[in-house]
Amino acid sequence: MSRSGNGMRSGATRGHVILSHGFESGPDAAKVTALADAAQRLGWTHERPDYTDLDARHEVGRLGDVPARVERLLRLATAAAARGPLVLAGSSLGAWISGHVSLRVPVAGLFLMAPPVRLDPQHPLQAADVPLSVIHGWDDELIPAADVVGWTGARRGRLLLVADGHRLSAHVEASADAFAVLLASL
Numbered sequence: 001m002s003r004s005g006n007g008m009r010s011g012a013t014r015g016h017v018i019l020s021h022g023f024e025s026g027p028d029a030a031k032v033t034a035l036a037d038a039a040q041r042l043g044w045t046h047e048r049p050d051y052t053d054l055d056a057r058h059e060v061g062r063l064g065d066v067p068a069r070v071e072r073l074l075r076l077a078t079a080a081a082a083r084g085p086l087v088l089a090g091s092s093l094g095a096w097i098s099g100h101v102s103l104r105v106p107v108a109g110l111f112l113m114a115p116p117v118r119l120d121p122q123h124p125l126q127a128a129d130v131p132l133s134v135i136h137g138w139d140d141e142l143i144p145a146a147d148v149v150g151w152t153g154a155r156r157g158r159l160l161l162v163a164d165g166h167r168l169s170a171h172v173e174a175s176a177d178a179f180a181v182l183l184a185s186l
Helices: 030-041 066-083 093-102 145-154 169-185
Strands: 002-005 015-020 044-049 086-091 109-113 132-137 158-162
Touching: 015 030, 015 066, 015 093, 030 044, 030 086, 030 169, 044 066, 066 086, 066 093, 086 093, 086 169, 093 109, 109 169, 132 145, 132 169, 145 158, 158 169
Parallel strands: 015 044, 015 086, 086 109, 109 132, 132 158
Antiparallel strands: 002 044
């Protein structure tokens, strides 16, 4: 199931956003909800897929069923991209799958929060060469800020580093504001 928003009361929308939550989070998490609100204010429709059933599959891997997460997002993104401009956004594992799907579906931009640039040595974060905005915590306990600085810099993306940990819980509004800046630039 996914949560959807219409974006505008009437008329055409600017495009569509798919917001992917992190591992063991959900579609109603504070960050993706704040991003959905920002998108709607700017005239973008949005949806928030629910990956909790896949995250619960610990027998598949320590992060649940990551390939199934990618396939679920790929199906949604393919359908959305056929209708118009698409932006993918995600937090942590949601950022990782958004980057990978951006290589297979045309997207107008990417917004990544606390991206695991090295999920493991065999699975580095990859992403399409599109407008990119990243927010990451200096004190992220899972993903070193220096790794994210290097990854984002190599792609000439916009990077906002904040005094926060992996969940960016003290920077929900800053995340939404940075997302709005990306959407407004497209």
